[in-house]
Structure formats: C-alpha cells, structure tokens
Amino acid sequence: MNEFLQATINGIATGAIYALLALGFVIIYKSSQVLSFAQSGLMILGAFWVVYFSTVLELNFWVALILGILLSAAIGIVIERIMLRPMVGKPVFSVAILTIGLNIALTVIGFDLIGVQIRSLGDPWGIAVLQLGELVVSRKDAATIVASVIVVGLLLLFFRYSRFGLAMRATAIDQETALAQGISVARVFAVAWAIAAGLATIAGVFLGAGTGVSAAIGVRAIRALPAAVIGGLDSIPGAIVGGLIVGLAEAYTVAYQAEYLGFLGQNFSTAIAYVVMFVVLLVRPYGIFGTREVERV
C-alpha cells in the first residue's frame, strides 16, 4: 500500500509537469490550429534562462524563475511573429514539420548555452525530502504539485473571466466571428505562444530541479505529446487529465513492472505513455475530452 501511495505521489508530480507542457500544446492548437512540436525545445531554452539568471548572475531563485518565464514568453511571441505568422493558411502537416525543426533548433541552442555538463538551477529544494509517516516525498515533488495547481488555477481563471482570455476562447471557436468583434486574432496567436513558452519554462524548472538541467529532461518532455493526445488535442481539461494519466502510468510502471512484466526490460516506463495513448485511441479516437476532428497528420 505504501509503495502504491508513494508511486501515486511521484506520478502526480511528474504528471503535473507533463500537464503544463501539454497545456501549452493545446493552447497553441486551439487558438491557431498549429500542431506545435516545439514544447520541449521551449522548455530547454526556458530552463537555460533560469539557470543563467540564478547561477551565473546569482539572482535569487524566484527572481530568476520569474525573469526566465517572462523572457521565454517574449521569445515565444517573437517565434510566433517571424516563423508561424507567415505560415497562416499553409497545410497543417507542413507547419507541424516546421515546428519540429524549431524544436531541434531551440534544443541545440539551449544546450549549447547551458553546456554539456548538468547544470544546477539553484532551486531551494535540492534533493531534500519530506517524511510523511512512512512516505517519503521529495520537497521538489511537493513544490511541483503546489506550483502546478496554482499556475493551472490562474490560467483557468484567466480563460474564464478575463477579457483577453474570453477573446482567446472566442477565437478558438470561430475565428472570423472573433475578428468581427474587433478581436486581434494575431495578438491571440502571440499570447498563445507566450503562454506555452512560459508554461514550458515552469515545467523545465521542475523537471530540472534537484537533479539539474540536462539532455534527459528534453527527452522526457516529449512524453507531453501523448499526454495531449490522450486528453484530446483541443481540450484544456484534457491536457491536465492526460498529463496526470501519463505521469501516473509511468510511476506505476516504474514501481510494478519489473515485478510483474519483467521481460519488458529496465526502461519500459519511457514507452508506457504511448501504450496508454494507443489504448485510449482505440476507444476514443479524439482522446478523452477531444471533440473536433483534427486534420490528419
């Protein structure tokens, strides 16, 4: 039982990170119908900025985090403006491939800046743990969960009540009608990229907290894609649920697979997200909460 609870907590913490990344993907997709595979690259670059501000400039970690988020958001806006805007109206598949290129570029640039060695984020959690009875929760996992709940909560409030959040939802439903109401759809696209880049930065910080930022976190971030598909590409609650499902599936795989399905080897947890996605798609072709038919990629 303890093992199960332990895995559940780990799973929720990782799932929260996938959820942040998947949210960025879904927000971009909903507002501009662009399938963006650049989330992990945005994450690496975002994490770099936080490393830079906190360990090179030696700023307070929280200040570094906020600066990193803002700078990443600004970069997101620039990327949208120069790379994606000219692609409006171009085939979905071509634009998606373009974002794969963007992802590679961002990743390469990010690691070039960070350097090959693992870099500490200067975060306050390190590898410390909280002892809750017999459960051992890393302080980093606890912080991840708390921070994700706050960030997602603020984001949902933004979409629900703010003028611009409403404009973004309106644009997602019917672009022409949104334009007719005086909404600048171009600005909606830009803000979608800013939000996605900001979320990716937060995700990168929590993936890299404690152990440090390295190439490994980029590989893990890619599992936010099956999370988005599981939830439904056009669903914000779906991104959250999908992220948590993938996080939990991984944690349970790590905890139990060696015991029950040992022949699958040591690292099957890295593939489990895709297994879950396969099963979900058999039952629900558009994901758990997805509705719209997505053009075939």
Place this chain on the structure above:
Amino acid sequence: MLEVANLEVVYHDVILVLRGISFNVPDGKIVALLGANGAGKTTVLRAISGLLDVHQGDITKGEVRVDGEPIHKLKPASIVNRGVTQVMEGRRVFAEFTVEENLRVGAHSNPGHRDDNLERVFELFPILKERRKRTAGYLSGGEQQMLAMGRGLMSSPRFLLLDEPSLGLAPLLVQQIRDLIVEINRQGTAILLVEQNATMALSIAEHGYIMETGKLVMDKPAAELMSDEDVQEFYLGLHAGGGERKSFRDIKHYKRRKRWLS
C-alpha cells in the same frame, strides 16, 4: 459618413465578384442593400469590415472611407474601433458560451463602456436579459439573431452592418427584428441593411440600392424603389395587378420563365 467608392473585389485572385460598387451610408440613416442570391451583398460587407482576408478575397480597386478617411487597408479590429461593426449572416453566436459571455466578447474593443452597453442591449432585448446565463446554442433562431445584433452593439458602433437579419425567421419575428432595427437606428446608429426580404428592408430604409452580379443596378430613395415597377416585379414579388407576395425562389423561377418566353 460611410462611403464605398468604386469597389472591386476578387476572390482567390481570379473570381471577380464586385465590379465597381459605389454608395454611401450617412450618419444616423438606414440604407438597404438588396439583391438576389450570389449578387455580392455579403462580399460588400466583408470588404467594409475587413473580413475578406478570411475568405481569400482582396480589394483590387476602390476605397472604403469613414468621414473621408480610407479604412479598407485596416485590420478588422481597427475598423471596429472606427465605429463599423458587422453582424454576420447566419447569426454566428458562440454556441457554447452563455448569452452574457457572447455579449462580453462583443465588448472586446470597448471595455470601458461594457456595463452601459450591456444595460442598453438588455433594454432593447429583454429576452436576452432573461436568458443571460443560458448557453447561446440553445436559444431559438430569433433569440440568436437578437444576440448577434446585441453583441454587435456592444462595440458602440456608429455604423452597424446587418447581413440578412430576417433570414429563416417566421413573419412575426421578422416584424420584431424590423422594429428593433428601427429602434437601434432611432438611438443614433446608422444601419446598412442587407436583405433578401426587400419589403421589410424598404419599409424602414431611407435609401435603397439594388445589386445584380457585382454591380449596383438601381439607386433610389426607398419609397421610390417600393413603387418602381421593375422592383415590384423582380424584388418584391408583386405582380402589376395582383399584390400577392412571393418568395425569392418563385421570383427566380419567374425570371427564368420570363427569359425563356421572351
């Protein structure tokens, strides 16, 4: 004054749809733009409100001006800010939003007057106030038309462009929409009314224009259009002697038959 001068519009770089259209909408007036299916009425409205881009359309000649200043190169958001708002054909309410959310979206360009405008819209359309928390997709056709018009008013337009507001509504509702247009206009908003229901439109408009395949073929005070024999025959569906009203489909058949016979 809203002016359309010698407007030429092409879709997909090849399909010439407007071939030199000129007319104007003075402040505070109702102007009717009439014509059969496919004449290009909606295209005129898109050219004014900046929505041609969405349909791969381009203005290849001519201008649209507000108070003498060209607006046809502006983005839709800037055009709304100049006081020109279009209520699109087919209502186009945000079906999954509540009535109130739809109206809030309409206030996007004008958040400072949101509460005043909301009050004004609820006064004009009490039914929307009653249904403010309802999901817009579940409203009746007439209510959705009112919501679309109310949403348009949330931007405090000087010029409201209405595209077939009576489309698909029962006669009683058409009367109601007509009275509402008159009231909106009485409160100071000029209206460019695109209609297939020519009788309704001409009964409230000051001036009317008639379009055929991308050109204006008639331009007269509404009262004169009403009594013009050709208009009666082709657009109002009145026979010289009869006075029985016909639907547009009948008129098309009638026109075709006339062509065959002559």
